[in-house]
Amino acid sequence: MLSKIGRLDSESRNELKEILDSIYKLLDENKKMKAEKKLVELSKTPNYFIREFTGKYLINYKDQRKIVPIVKKMISHKIYGVRATALFYYYMRYREDPEVMIKILEKSFEKIPWEVESIINEMWKRYPELMKERMKKWIVSDNSQQRALAFHGMENIAHSDPNYIMHFISTAIDDKTMEVQKKITHILTQVARANPIIVFPYIREWLSDADEKRIKTIWVSMKKLANIIIQRNHRERSGEFVLLTQQTINDWANDENENVAKMGKKLSYIINRYP
Numbered sequence: 368m369l370s371k372i373g374r375l376d377s378e379s380r381n382e383l384k385e386i387l388d389s390i391y392k393l394l395d396e397n398k399k400m401k402a403e404k405k406l407v408e409l410s411k412t413p414n415y416f417i418r419e420f421t422g423k424y425l426i427n428y429k430d431q432r433k434i435v436p437i438v439k440k441m442i443s444h445k446i447y448g449v450r451a452t453a454l455f456y457y458y459m460r461y462r463e464d465p466e467v468m469i470k471i472l473e474k475s476f477e478k479i480p481w482e483v484e485s486i487i488n489e490m491w492k493r494y495p496e497l498m499k500e501r502m503k504k505w506i507v508s509d510n511s512q513q514r515a516l517a518f519h520g521m522e523n524i525a526h527s528d529p530n531y532i533m534h535f536i537s538t539a540i541d542d543k544t545m546e547v548q549k550k551i552t553h554i555l556t557q558v559a560r561a562n563p564i565i566v567f568p569y570i571r572e573w574l575s576d577a578d579e580k581r582i583k584t585i586w587v588s589m590k591k592l593a594n595i596i597i598q599r600n601h602r603e604r605s606g607e608f609v610l611l612t613q614q615t616i617n618d619w620a621n622d623e624n625e626n627v628a629k630m631g632k633k634l635s636y637i638i639n640r641y642p
Contacts, residue, residue, distance in 0.1 A: 372414055375417065375420060383409075383420050383421065387424050389405070390402045390409075391429075393405065394433045394434075399433065403437050406437065406441075406452075407441065407449055410441065410451075411446050411448045412448055415482075418451045418452045418455060418482075421452050422451070422452040422455025422458070422459070425438065425459075426460055438453045438457070442457070442475070450478055450479050451479050451481070451482045454479050454483070465490060465494045468490065469497075472487065476512060476513060477510075484520075487519050487520045488523070489520075495527070495528075498520075505517035506535065506539055507538075511542075511546055512546065514542065514544070515550045517535075518539075518553070522561075525561035525562065526561045529558050532558045533566060536551055536555060537573070539551060540573055540581055540584065541580065543580075555570075555585075555588040556588045559588065560608055563608050564607075567612075567615045573585060574630055576626075582626060582630070586630065590637065592612055593612070593637040613638060620635045
């Protein structure tokens with residue numbers, strides 16, 4: 368029996384294949400209604416990994432003309448799992464056509480958020496240049512959920528293009544919504560760990576004329592970075608990230624700008640608590 372939670376082992380995958388093959392057989396026999404009913408019932412599962420496997424496996428059926436109208440109905444089904452399964456099918460169908468997939472994601476992000484996040488992350492790995500361009504449009508959306516999603520998966524280019532990320536954050540650093548602010552603090556932490564020498568000058572500039580809200584956003588990220596330093600053992604404390612972060616904090620503590628100096632002193636207290 369398939370588990371309601373957790374990743375799939377080989378036995379579960381084989382069981383799923385058998386179920387899907389039985390659905391394919393129904394389609395071969397032109398028993399569309401029975402096939403659709405069985406597929407929908409399978410997709411209602413709360414298990415993310417079953418939905419993913421099922422949706423992606425549908426691409427293997429020999430006559431996609433019979434699959435497409437079924438999936439088209441599933442993508443707007445009232446049950447989340449059914450919609451999610453359909454989205455994974457579309458991802459497999461349009462993996463090599465990212466422009467089409469982005470349009471599908473734009474229509475799906477409110478109704479299938481977790482799976483949209485997963486697919487966006489994969490697309491950053493496969494099509495980083497395209498994602499850089501498309502996310503510029505998402506970040507100016509009137510929909511705060513779409514603006515937040517614009518940051519999802521961006522850590523995949525933290526090493527290769529930190530300047531892009533920092534320019535991108537600059538456009539949203541004062542966003543009023545909590546969901547966007549949370550995404551900013553997450554990606555800011557990730558890119559700072561990957562490229563501190565690029566990131567810290569940007570943050571200092573943001574701090575220099577920051578209001579309380581922006582200071583709070585920056586504080587959340589910098590506090591995480593400071594805590595990472597004190598959690599590392601002595602052997603790891605000679606790394607570039609650690610040394611640059613310590614030097615930056617010390618410099619900030621003595622900065623002529625009041626906002627920067629306050630931030631530096633608060634961070635200095637954290638990293639100097641432990642020898």
